[in-house]
Amino acid sequence: MRTTIKDVARAAGVHSSTVSRVINRKPCISQETVKRVFSAIEQLNYTPNALARSLKTKKIQTLAMLIPDISNPFFAELARGVEDTANQYGYNVILCNTDDCFEKEVTYLKLLAEKRVEGLIVATAQIRDKSILELGKTGCPYILLSRNIKGLQENSISIDDIAGGYLATEYLISLGHRNIAHIAGPYNTTTALDRIKGFKKALLTYGVPFQKQYIGEGDFRITGGYQVMKQFLELENPPTAVFTANDLLAVGAIEAIRENGFDVPADISIIGFDDIKLASYFSPPLTTIRQPMVEMGSLAIVKLLERIEHNITHPNILIKPELVVRKSCRRIN
Amino acid sequence: MRTTIKDVARAAGVHSSTVSRVINRKPCISQETVKRVFSAIEQLNYTPNALARSLKTKKIQTLAMLIPDISNPFFAELARGVEDTANQYGYNVILCNTDDCFEKEVTYLKLLAEKRVEGLIVATAQIRDKSILELGKTGCPYILLSRNIKGLQENSISIDDIAGGYLATEYLISLGHRNIAHIAGPYNTTTALDRIKGFKKALLTYGVPFQKQYIGEGDFRITGGYQVMKQFLELENPPTAVFTANDLLAVGAIEAIRENGFDVPADISIIGFDDIKLASYFSPPLTTIRQPMVEMGSLAIVKLLERIEHNITHPNILIKPELVVRKSCRRIN
DNA sequence: TTGAAAGCGTTACCAC
């Protein structure tokens, strides 16, 4: 059996409530007692039981983060920002990989509710995610990160996906491209839909006709980019440039292009989205739209803790995306 | 105030102990009662408090994982395996980024002990890590993953680093290289030291003299590879091939080589270690030594749970590395 | 098959 506060009290010759006061640095305790208690703690190698404490205080200093897949570098970098900042404020964070699977999300949410985590960073929300909407009712504070739910005006932090999609497409157009395709993310995410919106908006603005066969649904992973690109390449009139909804899709697209004997950017230009750390080391170095992932993760925690500790909510925050020009796009005539 | 087991008991017209039995699926309860209790639970939207439960049962079904940096793809893939398998067994896992900083490690360990996590996956251990060794005494079960502590014969799972280093170096030698350098990991990790051992062993086996200036200490990150490679390039007689202790170091090394106007593999061959998911998409596609990261993470959880639930310990497990030939190495005369 | 009561390790309130 582990040593408890009572063991410490006995060893120090005081009452357990006094030990508690010392541990929690409450005022009005004699120096003498403090010293005796600490030395007893040390001697007995006492570790307070946070679980028991939380039963009284209702605070366990634990958060959780729901993401589709930590092995996706975008989410890994987000996670780094989240965990670092949480830790700075004295919180731990539980990692949950949902694979964007609704059942997994529900199961996690139930478990986390039982463990009384104080807040959630949700980077997996589907477009109408009823289990997240329910969170609103149960009162567990959360921040939607990089994903939104249709109609919600509060508590989300994300890149301006429409602006990002616009920026990418505009760049391709400025390079002289007219046959521009888009490999989108899953249609059940606002992220994917908004990037499409930006894509279409740029097309419209610059008078480039939108062609239905030039858009395909990917999965935000390499394989999806590969598959959709293969389809584009079978078209009678393949695109000369493609904007992919993230960097991983770009990697898959480039692979497909090469396999068909074409070159990037000589034959087809590619622009990604995210600017994951390794984007500049791909072949060719990937032109992309940058999201400040670590900073977004960090900001999400700051806002989440403001909700938890001071009960303030925030209108949705939109981060400005940035074009990063490298070598995967080329000008055509 | 949240609804408690007593509220449910009252609503169902039974005693709270009965509700507890129903929730925990204990035998010998009438169908009738079960039904009434469940309907009360539903009606009141009751969520059991796992913290209170754990106070009695001493089980909170939570593990933690200490890694240097989740944004490093190697650890992200390890983490994916860990979290997935833990979740399968009904455990949650707390993520901790230590940056291989001893103070951070100590702080985390203390916090985690207070929260009474039941087990630890440690992928950050230094070569003589006294805080981890102390874990052994306090009795918190742990598995060392991809890192060892000098002298410990139990509870570690890692790739056979010596064999991996040997494999990589042998391959370079088989390609005709004699001026072979090594960019190592931090010298305070067994990982780095064992890969060096493998490197030297291969050199010795094939009669290639070891040259002190051909080895440099990196940090397992891109920048480290870049810096050490720069130094190699300033040598009077730069290496024609470099084995880097992980893929990220390889990426940095390639960057440095290119910056100096040389080509990989035409002028200098590079072989990495890990085979992160994106390794085949670098320029050039990286030849490397494969570690089955996801499987290792998964295995670590299986072994950890065996320790937690059945108190069985294991002798150190060594995973066999595998050479993956791609395009970053070339034969010379 | 169920109820009553004790207890898990803390904290917080009320005395003194």
Add this chain to the structure above:
DNA sequence: GTGGTAACGCTTTCAA
């Protein structure tokens, strides 16, 4: 400044 006690929400043992 400090001690005593109740309470947090649950499980478990004992009795009925």
